[in-house]
Amino acid sequence: MAYYRKWVYSFGLFLLILSLSLSIAFSAKALQYNRKLAKRPNTPAASYHFVLIPEEMDNxxxxxxEKGARAAEKKLPVSIEYNGPEQADIETHLKKIDMAIASKVDGIITQGLNESQFTPLxxxxxxxxxxxxxxxxxxxxxxxxAYIGTDNYxxxxxxxxxxIKGTHGQAVVGIITGRFDAEHQKLRVQGFRDAVKQAPGIRIxxxxxxxxxxxxxxxxASKILHEHPDVTAFYGTSALDAIGIAxxxxxxxxKSFYIIGFDTLPETLDLLKRGKIQATVVQxxxxxxxxxxxxxxxxxKGKRVSTVNHTETKVIGKEDLPLQEATVEWSVPAP
Structure with a gap:
């Protein structure tokens, strides 16, 4: 009986010591966490959870x-979740939207890549x-x-x-587009087609x-040149197309090719500077x-907003680079 009592006493003492140790450890972690919070810059308390679903996460x-959204996050009472496909894939993109709906987020910011598939979601x-x-x-x-972004057409x-200007209205053109089923890519191709109709000397x-x-x-690009050796110009409608063409x-x-691409990735700007491509569309x-x-x-908050909000679009050449390189990240006024 004495042995049994001794065993119960020892076990109880062990539980007490374990409980105290866990409590101290938890308190230390909580203190450490609070110190980290104290070191963070003053930001508004996050009242709303928005999800930004990109076409491709690491593009x-x-x-x-995302960087622009994070800048807004620092000034507004919101938290931004950046979550999309690792690589461009419509099925995965759609699943991410469905997951955001199931999670009951406060707002979804995403593309409408293919209307027939994206509209129902x-x-x-x-x-x-x-x-x-x-x-x-x-x-x-x-x-x-609402929509915010480039007027893709x-x-x-x-x-x-x-x-037309760069080739003096004389060119045989190969077009490389990001995806045939993406609405913005279709519009970029259609706008181009309609523009070059004005120049009888240009053929796609x-x-x-x-x-x-x-x-x-x-x-x-290699395939086009093999099948159409008379091609003298290329137009790429997504950010990496002109890089691959070049x-x-x-x-x-x-050196006789005229290449026009899309966007201002550092590699694109470098190719423009070196004369490997002649122009790029700036978003x-x-x-x-x-x-x-x-x-x-x-x-x-119930404010009235414009249904369509177009951001600036223009075409730049090598001569525009000093200004463009200084404004790759466009300044945005504080809210």
Whole structure:
């Protein structure tokens, strides 16, 4: 009996010591966490949870969109979740939207890449009381509250006008587009087509799909040159297309090609500086990210907003680089 009592006493003492140790450890961690919070800069308390769903998570263009959204997050009472496909994939993108709806987030910022597939999910979110803003690519026939981003038809039209000027209205053109099923890519191609119709000396020989990778852009440029050896110019409609095209043209060491691309990734600007491409269409992804967050907050607060919010679009050449390099991240006024 004495042995039993001794055993019970020892076990109880062990539990007491264990409980005290865990309590001390927890208190230390809590103190450490509070100290970390105290070191953070003053930011508004996050009252709303928005999710930004990009076409591709680690794409340089979408990282600039995210950077703009993060800048807004620091100034507004919101938390931003950046969550999309690792690589461009519509099915995964759609699943991410559905997951955001199921999570009952306060707002969804995403593309309308393919209206027939994206519209039902956008409408589902709206039906559940979750506002949706389309960014970069619109879904005008859905119930989305607003669109913010490039006028994609206009951007293609401006690219066509630049090519007419740069080739003096004489060219056989190969087009590399990101994806055939993406609405913004379709608009960029259509705008270009409509612009070059004004120049009888310009003919479009082929349109190929890069799947938004520089490797496939290079492969498709090679394919076009093999099947259409009379091609003298290229137009790339997504950020990596001109980079892949320039690689192929550089390999064949032909300096007579006119290449116009899209966006201002550092590599694109370097190619422009070195004369490997002649022009690129400028978008403002940082501005899109920043303003999309502010726009969503205005919607949540019941403010009246514009349905369509176009950001700046223009075409630049080598001569525009000093100014452009100074404004890759566009300044946005504080809210």
């Amino acid at each position: 340089d263009y979408w990282r600039l969109v 956008i409408n589902k979110a709206i039906a559940k009381g979750i506002p949706v803003i389309t960014i970069d690519t619109d879904a005008p026939n859905s119930q989305r509250i 206009l951007s293609g039209y401006l690219a066509g006008q630049a090519l 020989a082929a349109v190929e799909e890069s799947n938004i990778t520089r490797i496939e852009a290079a492969e498709k 690689q192929v043209v550089e390999e064949i060491d032909d 403002t992804p940082y501005e899109m990210g920043y303003k999309s967050v502010k726009l969503m907050l205005d919607i949540i």
